[in-house]
Amino acid sequence: MTLSAVVVLSLFLLLIIVNSIIIHFAKPRLVAYLKETVYKASDSLYTLDFDKIRMNLIRGSADISEVYLRPDTALYASLRSRGAGPPLLFDLHSEHLKIRGVHLFKLWRSKKLAVDLISIEKPDIGVLKHVLPEDTLAKPFEFDPYGMIAPVLASLRVDRVRISDGKLRYKKEGIRNGLSLHFNKFFLETDGLYIDSMSRSDTSGSFYSEDLRLSIKDFKFRLPDSLYNLHLGTVRLSSRESRLSIDSLWLEPRHGEMEFHKIQDKETDRLELKTGLITARDFDIRSFLRNEELKAGEILIEDAVLVDFLYNFRMDDRPYQTLPHLALKNAGITLDIRKLVIKNSSAVYRERLAGNSETGQVTFRNLNGIITNISNIPERIAADSVIHANIETSLMDVGSLNVKFDFYMDRDDGYFTVNGSLGRMPMEAINPMLEAAARLKIKRGTLQKLLFTLHGDSTRSAGSMKFYYNNLNVELLGKEDSESNMKIASALTNMLLLYSNNPPPEGPLRTGVISFTRLKNKSIFNYLWKSLLTGFKSSVGISAEKESQLRGMAEKFKERKERREERKGARQERRAGRKAERQADQ
Known part of the structure; x- marks a missing residue:
């Protein structure tokens, strides 16, 4: 063995020994520091806990098992009762969290933390959205990620954040109708996540990153009236492309045509809708995720089939049916779609009169259409108040x-x-x-x-x-x-x-x-x-x-x-x- 080889091997062994010594003495302090930082940065709202942590300072890596991020629900309830605190509350559990490529020298020299990868595997994430009337808010809540890290860091950059095979629980409560959703196959990736003093002025739709990609698979939801199930295939969202896609949608009635009306015991329309690919371009991701507003330059719906069945038997018992554009105008959500394109679709209207065994039917096949200026925003209506729809179809084939x-x-x-x-x-x-x-x-x-x-x-x-x-x-x-x-x-x-x-x-x-x-x-x-x-x-x-x-x-x-x-x-x-x-x- 040459002298140079002996020197290299000795240095390598020395680094391993130094790494082990530092980890042995620094690990307890680092664990305490991480927990204290999360607690202080969240104003005592969250606590961080985990089972084990394995670190390698040479590689700048860490593996953490059984990670928990727990909120103080009593504190949160107290804050919201005073019109304060964030509208969103999170809880998280992950079996395994990986951190790769931590640039320790850069962190030590300039308080700038740079990380190659943060990977969260099989997490169970809960999101609570608590909505309050605006007149009860002490002041509008402003999400300030830099303000959270400023006491300890000048900036934070993560080349990639990856959440894989997760479960997401979403619950909404407050002044509007409550809502509870469960997503069992949830994936999220961000590229180029960057937070510094300029983050406060970030008005882009990328959430402090170069790209945010979200994927949800095989979603099923029973509507609050229990009469329908909503099925979504794979939902994909990209902030870089400003694009949302759903590969299939099915609004499924849970009962047959006549059984549906027997359960309702009143005259009502039974709807069934199936679609192929739905694509939204120029999609405003920030408005959608933060404010539940649907804004897009263009939405394309392909291969849709709509069936509307009406059993006409108790006319006087049926509630008033608002015309679609009036329903849009008074809807509880903000909608602004510049163009809606329908391709290769069909619609069927079926009606049966009381006492008849026959059902009347009118069909529209090969239906294609363009609808423009769909909006219920008052300023947009003031500028252009007319929704235009041009439909081409085949009547009764x-x-x-x-x-x-x-x-x-x-x-x-x-x-x-x-x-x-x-x-x-x-x-x-x-x-x-x-x-x-x-x-x-x-x-x-x-x-x-x-x-x-x-x-x-x-x-x-x-x-x-x-x-x-x-x-x-x-x-x-x-x-x-x-x-x-x-x-x-x-x-x-x-x-x-x-x-x-x-x-x-x-x-x-x-x-x-x-x-x-x-x-x-x-x-x-x-x-x-x-x-x-x-x-x-x-x-x-x-x-x-x-x-x-x-x-x-x-x-x-x-x-x-x-x-x-x-x-x-x-x-x-x-x-x-x-x-x-x-x-x-x-």
Whole structure:
């Protein structure tokens, strides 16, 4: 062995011995120092505890097992009762915490702590958000990370913080509705975490880091009404990209269609929603995590399927249904989305009337749309008050439907406008909805083109319809025991009342009138459908008054037919009696 090798080996052994001696004598003081620092930096709110710590000063590493960060809940309750203290309270337990690459010389020379990695494995983290009315706060709480480390450090830099395979418990309480969420597969990473005296002026969305990445997998939550489960696939968030993505969403009713309404014991909509990928770009992470505000430049929803089922049986018992844009305006959360894009989706509206075994259905496939200026922020509404929605879809898989909505957020009456067009299609295709909702069946007819425009509010709708069609023939439907007189009424309708063509050969196009008084305990699906139905009926010549007259005429025809049948039966009985008498005389 050469002299140089002996020297190197000796120095290495000396470092190991010195490291062991320093750790032996310094370890108890370091442990006490860490605990005292956490206690003082949090103003006595938190205590740090752990089972074992293994250190290597040469490598600048430490391994800590069974780590606990515990809050003083009594102190916190006292602070909040006086309108003081932070709105968030944390508790943490981790089986293993690793610290790698602590630059001790830099720390000793300039009080600047630099760490390569902090890894927290399988933590159980609790977050309590306690919300107080603003007028009860002693002063708004300002999170000041530098103020917490300033007594001992000039700056703190951690190249990477990693939380893996964690559990997160979130609870919200206070002036708003309570909320409790549990996330069983929680992952978080930050790159370039840096805190110094300039941190107070950090207004970026990165939370004092170059990038914050959050991932939550397989989340399931039962909504407070216990009627629905919400499933989320994998949720990913990146502060550097200002991007939030959810690979799937499912709003799952916990009961079947009719069972759902039996449990509710009132008329209500049963909704089911499934989506593919949801992506939010230019996502304001700071507003979302701190204030629960949803702000984004663009949200893309792909492959969504919405099914709305209504069992129409106790209309008077159903609470008032607010129009969607009024609900947005008065929502308890702040929402500001510049553009919402819907791609390759579909919607189905199903309705069953009380006493019917059949369910009416209208479907919208290949649904694509762009909705802009979705906001309930007063300043944004003052600058531009109209939400614009342009929808393209296929009605009942055969008709090309294009609709434009404008919702006026500056109006308290729910004012909105709708303009739309429908392309050529066989009219029998809409029978699945007409038969159940209007007791009407189209036997034949071709829709060439349909144009409509309407305006409405929370009370009623009005507008006009230009309905181009040929060879229309309908059948009025009734209950099974009135089948015969409905056939008579249908014949009378087609012969005396119905316009089989529009425009007619001998004249100009007849314009239908849209006029409908809203049933305020029905959904907007029902409102729009019934509004358009009035335009359809008036276009083809069917009015409520004429329909009633025809049904009355049909009843009279039925009564006359029944009397004829009775007289015929009586004559047959008399003939049979006379025949029996003659046979007896012989």
